[in-house]
Amino acid sequence: MKKYLTFLALCGLLFSTPVLGQTDSVTEGLGALDSNQLALLIIIGVVIGVIVLLLILIIYLMSFISAVFRKENPELADEPSWWDSFKERFVTGDIEEEQSSGKLMEDHSYDGIQELDNFMPPWLQYVFSGTIIIAVVYFGYYTVLGFGMTGIEEYEEEIRIAAVEAEARGVSSLASIDETNVELDNSAAAISTGKTIYDSNCAACHAADLGGGIGPNLTDQYWLHGGDIKDVFTVVKYGVIAKGMVPWEDQLSPTEIQDVSSYILSMQGTTPAVAKEAQGELYTGKSEAAPSVESVEPADSTAVTKVIAE
Numbered sequence: 001m002k003k004y005l006t007f008l009a010l011c012g013l014l015f016s017t018p019v020l021g022q023t024d025s026v027t028e029g030l031g032a033l034d035s036n037q038l039a040l041l042i043i044i045g046v047v048i049g050v051i052v053l054l055l056i057l058i059i060y061l062m063s064f065i066s067a068v069f070r071k072e073n074p075e076l077a078d079e080p081s082w083w084d085s086f087k088e089r090f091v092t093g094d095i096e097e098e099q100s101s102g103k104l105m106e107d108h109s110y111d112g113i114q115e116l117d118n119f120m121p122p123w124l125q126y127v128f129s130g131t132i133i134i135a136v137v138y139f140g141y142y143t144v145l146g147f148g149m150t151g152i153e154e155y156e157e158e159i160r161i162a163a164v165e166a167e168a169r170g171v172s173s174l175a176s177i178d179e180t181n182v183e184l185d186n187s188a189a190a191i192s193t194g195k196t197i198y199d200s201n202c203a204a205c206h207a208a209d210l211g212g213g214i215g216p217n218l219t220d221q222y223w224l225h226g227g228d229i230k231d232v233f234t235v236v237k238y239g240v241i242a243k244g245m246v247p248w249e250d251q252l253s254p255t256e257i258q259d260v261s262s263y264i265l266s267m268q269g270t271t272p273a274v275a276k277e278a279q280g281e282l283y284t285g286k287s288e289a290a291p292s293v294e295s296v297e298p299a300d301s302t303a304v305t306k307v308i309a310e
Contacts, residue, residue, distance in 0.1 A: 089122060090122050090123055090126070091121065091122060091123050092121060092122075176254075177254035177255060177257075177258055178233075178237075178254065179230050179233050179234040179237065180230070182229055182230055182233045182254075182257075182258050182261070183229065183258075184229045184262050184265060185258060185259065185262045186262065186266065190258070190259045190262050190263075191259075191262060191263050191266055193256070193259040193260075193263075194259035194260040194261070194262055194263025194264070194266075195263050197252065197256055197259060197260040197263075198210075198260050198263055198264065201248070201251070201252075201260075202215075202260070205244075206218055207272060207274070209270070209272040209273055210264065210267045210270070210272060211272025211273060211274050211275045211276060212272070212275065212276030213276065214244065215244075215245065216276060216279040216280065217272070217275050217276040217277070217278065217279070218264050218267065219267055219268060219269065219270050219271070219272055219275065220275070220278050221268070221282055221283055222278040222279055222280045222281060222282055222283070223280045223281065223283045224240075224243075224279055224280035224281075225240065225280075226283065227265075227283030227285065228283075228285055229261055229262065229265060232261040232264055232265060233257055233258060233261045236248050236252075236257050236260060236261055237249045237254075237257050
């Protein structure tokens with residue numbers, strides 16, 4: 001029985017080594033499964049475990065039956081067991097025949113140790129023959145027939161797939177922009193895009209230089225609904241129907257709303273040709289694009305701001 005347990009232990013060690021090397025990837029894969037898939041995987045594992053146990057039981061019963069037959073039939077005692085036959089045919093070969101005097105190499109003797117002229121063990125012969133067969137099939141499949149991709153082609157395909165996945169992640173990230181996570185974008189591309197959107201959709205009410213018209217002046221520090229990037233984004237996206245500001249969420253993408261909001265804030269502190277009087281409340285929060293503001297209190301209780309460009 002020990003030899004069977006040893007054989008099973010060696011097989012388990014052989015197959016467990018690559019599995020242990022992939023523990024992280026296996027854990028990540030299991031984490032991505034939902035409850036139904038995980039339950040199915042557990043059931044399959046249990047079935048495979050039962051099959052393995054049945055195979056072990058069958059092997060043990062075969063050994064037991066063989067031992068009973070040998071005991072009841074003494075003439076079978078001299079015949080090798082199936083395990084010995086298997087080992088001799090596929091693993092070690094005929095050791096007694098290999099150690100016969102005919103295999104001794106008389107001219108290879110060192111310190112009383114004589115070398116045997118052994119051939120390769122059967123298992124090594126099968127491995128060697130298998131590598132030749134695999135090499136022929138591989139060469140024919142990839143080189144002669146041209147069905148398989150070469151290493152360079154596989155690399156280029158992986159690069160293409162990675163680029164598609166990166167683009168998909170970028171599109172998903174941009175589409176997820178809303179009033180809770182929008183950020184001020186001062187890049188030249190964003191400001192240019194925002195200006196184009198503003199000129200096409202907003203200039204009619206707020207003037208081309210943002211000085212105000214039907215809508216309020218967007219260049220001063222006074223805001224009706226807040227002067228932060230999130231506040232401006234929210235107003236552009238949802239509008240203010242009561243005051244005639246239409247929502248743009250159906251006409252502009254989240255990225256475009258972020259760009260036009262960033263452009264509006266980038267124009268803080270500029271001097272329009274005809275500036276509409278201030279409306280709303282003074283926004284004291286300091287945005288990345290806003291210049292520093294120094295507040296003064298004149299004799300008439302009217303709040304005046306002195307804008308000092310940084």
